[in-house]
Amino acid sequence: MDRPELPLAQLHAFVVLAEELHFGHAAARLGIAQPPLSQQIRRLEDKVGHALFTREPGRVALTGAGRELLPAARRAFTDLADGLAAARAVGSGRTGRLRIGFAASLALTVLPGLLRGFRERFPGVRLDIREMTTAPQIAALRDKAIDVGLLREPPADDADGAGLAFRTVLTEPFVAVLPSAHPLAALRTVRLVRLADEPFVLLPRDAGPRLHDQIIGLCEAAGFTPRVTQRAVEWQTACALVETGLGVCLAPASIRRIRLKGVAFRAIEPNARTRVAVGWRADDPSPLVAHLLETVGRDPDSAR
Amino acid sequence: MDRPELPLAQLHAFVVLAEELHFGHAAARLGIAQPPLSQQIRRLEDKVGHALFTREPGRVALTGAGRELLPAARRAFTDLADGLAAARAVGSGRTGRLRIGFAASLALTVLPGLLRGFRERFPGVRLDIREMTTAPQIAALRDKAIDVGLLREPPADDADGAGLAFRTVLTEPFVAVLPSAHPLAALRTVRLVRLADEPFVLLPRDAGPRLHDQIIGLCEAAGFTPRVTQRAVEWQTACALVETGLGVCLAPASIRRIRLKGVAFRAIEPNARTRVAVGWRADDPSPLVAHLLETVGRDPDSAR
DNA sequence: GCGGTCCATACGCACAGAGATATCAGGCCA
DNA sequence: TGGCCTGATATCTCTGTGCGTATGGACCGC
Numbered sequence: 001m002d003r004p005e006l007p008l009a010q011l012h013a014f015v016v017l018a019e020e021l022h023f024g025h026a027a028a029r030l031g032i033a034q035p036p037l038s039q040q041i042r043r044l045e046d047k048v049g050h051a052l053f054t055r056e057p058g059r060v061a062l063t064g065a066g067r068e069l070l071p072a073a074r075r076a077f078t079d080l081a082d083g084l085a086a087a088r089a090v091g092s093g094r095t096g097r098l099r100i101g102f103a104a105s106l107a108l109t110v111l112p113g114l115l116r117g118f119r120e121r122f123p124g125v126r127l128d129i130r131e132m133t134t135a136p137q138i139a140a141l142r143d144k145a146i147d148v149g150l151l152r153e154p155p156a157d158d159a160d161g162a163g164l165a166f167r168t169v170l171t172e173p174f175v176a177v178l179p180s181a182h183p184l185a186a187l188r189t190v191r192l193v194r195l196a197d198e199p200f201v202l203l204p205r206d207a208g209p210r211l212h213d214q215i216i217g218l219c220e221a222a223g224f225t226p227r228v229t230q231r232a233v234e235w236q237t238a239c240a241l242v243e244t245g246l247g248v249c250l251a252p253a254s255i256r257r258i259r260l261k262g263v264a265f266r267a268i269e270p271n272a273r274t275r276v277a278v279g280w281r282a283d284d285p286s287p288l289v290a291h292l293l294e295t296v297g298r299d300p301d302s303a304r
Numbered sequence: 305m306d307r308p309e310l311p312l313a314q315l316h317a318f319v320v321l322a323e324e325l326h327f328g329h330a331a332a333r334l335g336i337a338q339p340p341l342s343q344q345i346r347r348l349e350d351k352v353g354h355a356l357f358t359r360e361p362g363r364v365a366l367t368g369a370g371r372e373l374l375p376a377a378r379r380a381f382t383d384l385a386d387g388l389a390a391a392r393a394v395g396s397g398r399t400g401r402l403r404i405g406f407a408a409s410l411a412l413t414v415l416p417g418l419l420r421g422f423r424e425r426f427p428g429v430r431l432d433i434r435e436m437t438t439a440p441q442i443a444a445l446r447d448k449a450i451d452v453g454l455l456r457e458p459p460a461d462d463a464d465g466a467g468l469a470f471r472t473v474l475t476e477p478f479v480a481v482l483p484s485a486h487p488l489a490a491l492r493t494v495r496l497v498r499l500a501d502e503p504f505v506l507l508p509r510d511a512g513p514r515l516h517d518q519i520i521g522l523c524e525a526a527g528f529t530p531r532v533t534q535r536a537v538e539w540q541t542a543c544a545l546v547e548t549g550l551g552v553c554l555a556p557a558s559i560r561r562i563r564l565k566g567v568a569f570r571a572i573e574p575n576a577r578t579r580v581a582v583g584w585r586a587d588d589p590s591p592l593v594a595h596l597l598e599t600v601g602r603d604p605d606s607a608r
Numbered sequence: 609g610c611g612g613t614c615c616a617t618a619c620g621c622a623c624a625g626a627g628a629t630a631t632c633a634g635g636c637c638a
Numbered sequence: 639t640g641g642c643c644t645g646a647t648a649t650c651t652c653t654g655t656g657c658g659t660a661t662g663g664a665c666c667g668c
Contacts, residue, residue: 004316004384007311007625012307023644030307032628033629038647040626048395050394055646060644067394068390069388072388079383083373087356091355283358336656339616344656
């Protein structure tokens with residue numbers, strides 16, 4: 001890529017003159033006087049090394065060299081104008097691509113409203129959403145495989161979260177998930193200690209250590225260590241296991257939305273809540289991330 | 305076509321930096337110090353309105369906006385470089401198109417050598433050659449339908465030739481064209497007056513008035529007015545008519561080259577010569593015309 | 609903690625070039 | 639022949655900006 005030889009201003013004058021074929025009119029279109037235009041063209045011709053126009057009195061015409069240069073100059077201008085427009089669109093966040101990781105359990109709660117709100121404001125942005133549990137989202141954020149994550153129980157900033165930022169989107173209570181036929185399902189509220197002897201279904205600790213440990217902690221605070229007999233990667237799966245009688249589980253309240261027959265969701269006592277947060281790279285310059293964070297804060301759906 | 309917003313120098317710096325992703329190296333490649341490069345990029349970013357690079361300590365990377373602008377800038381540069389090269393090629397006459405009109409009778413004499421010589425020197429130039437008689441060539445030159453004409457007996461500059469220039473390429477004697485069986489064909493030289501009673505074959509006056517009038521003038525100088533019984537547009541045709549016994553004719557000596565059986569070519573007395581000239585628009589800026597004129601002057605074949 | 613790397617900033621200089629005004633020269637038409 | 643249109647030329651001004659040196663601040667590796 002050599003250093004550019006032809007100033008764009010002169011090429012602009014050239015293109016306009018090639019269209020007008022009249023120095024006075026071209027100068028008017030350029031918003032300058034006629035002598036400067038003559039100079040521009042002259043300088044350009046000096047640099048090219050050949051005349052670009054023939055100036056017979058009365059009519060200005062392109063030379064062969066000018067005819068070669070004209071389309072190239074036009075292409076260069078449209079290239080630059082298009083590129084500039086595209087760069088500004090991306091820079092301002094009106095267009096581009098945003099990769100969002102989300103916990104599967106949010107697909108029925110915050111996610112739809114958030115996506116709807118964002119798409120209304122930025123219809124030109126392509127959203128790549130992919131379902132992932134908490135720990136993979138952290139890794140994907142750091143690897144720049146996703147730009148934003150919607151996850152449960154974010155890590156502390158000074159631990160795994162270095163370089164990442166998180167903001168709580170909402171908190172929700174835990175509920176007990178029981179088979180419908182289970183005796184405790186007859187109660188409106190289940191005291192946690194009553195689950196001490198039940199087999200537990202839990203998510204693998206790898207998927208989201210803090211949420212996992214929080215659940216264990218709740219049980220221990222209630223005076224027992226849960227006996228985990230099954231693991232399931234998804235809450236839906238966990239509920240299905242509960243329904244088949246393989247155990248009970250504690251889950252975020254939004255899990256009610258899946259309306260699985262054969263399982264009952266009951267408030268627990270003592271009360272406990274889990275946080276849903278949005279996470280991103282703290283130094284990400286993308287305006288799309290900023291826009292999404294605004295949308296999270298603004299969207300009334302996400303506040304429920 | 306709007307006024308260009310982005311100086312090419314800054315775009316150049318941008319492209320190089322995007323390739324190096326290192327201010328120091330990019331500045332070295334540009335042959336400048338590092339601070340000026342930082343300024344260039346900064347100014348460009350100001351004009352675009354968004355950051356084009358992220359400068360995390362240790363690594364420089366393109367932003368989304370930068371990624372949009374980069375290919376456009378590259379395209380613009382290659383467009384301009386190609387266009388400039390093409391314009392210079394055409395401007396210097398290394399390439400382009402040259403339209404040449406020529407009299408059919410020259411196809412066997414000056415034309416082949418001329419074209420060969422020109423093509424050797426300018427292999428990139430496309431030659432459009434078209435056979436035309438003298439008068440149409442004059443009109444075609446003026447209408448810019450051809451750029452150069454090879455013709456016989458050019459008009460005077462102050463008459464039809466206004467704005468056109470001519471240069472004599474060669475002169476050649478007239479010869480008498482006779483049927484082989486004609487009694488005069490037995491002589492080596494034919495005195496013109498001996499043709500006084502013969503029917504004449506001539507080209508139409510419209511095709512080349514000066515040549516036509518010159519032939520008539522020769523006869524009248526010899527003391528008779530030729531009785532024209534046939535017209536033929538081409539010398540070849542005229543010779544064929546002579547062969548069938550429809551008359552005799554006077555033709556430029558190069559007509560011997562057609563080696564038609566049944567006709568004899570004989571020198572005439574008094575001697576008389578006809579001129580072959582090259583013609584062009586006096587104000588034609590095309591370097592190809594100049595090159596062709598040089599070739600006409602230089603080519604040894606054309607001097608024969 | 610210390611030097612080294614890397615980029616940004618500050619300041620100054622110099623020059624190209626873009627602009628204006630005024631004027632000139634060549635054709636064209638009345 | 640004189641007015642008019644068109645484009646070129648001359649001269650001046652001034653701004654943008656390209657480049658340099660000097661310096662500062664952040665981060666990294668030893």
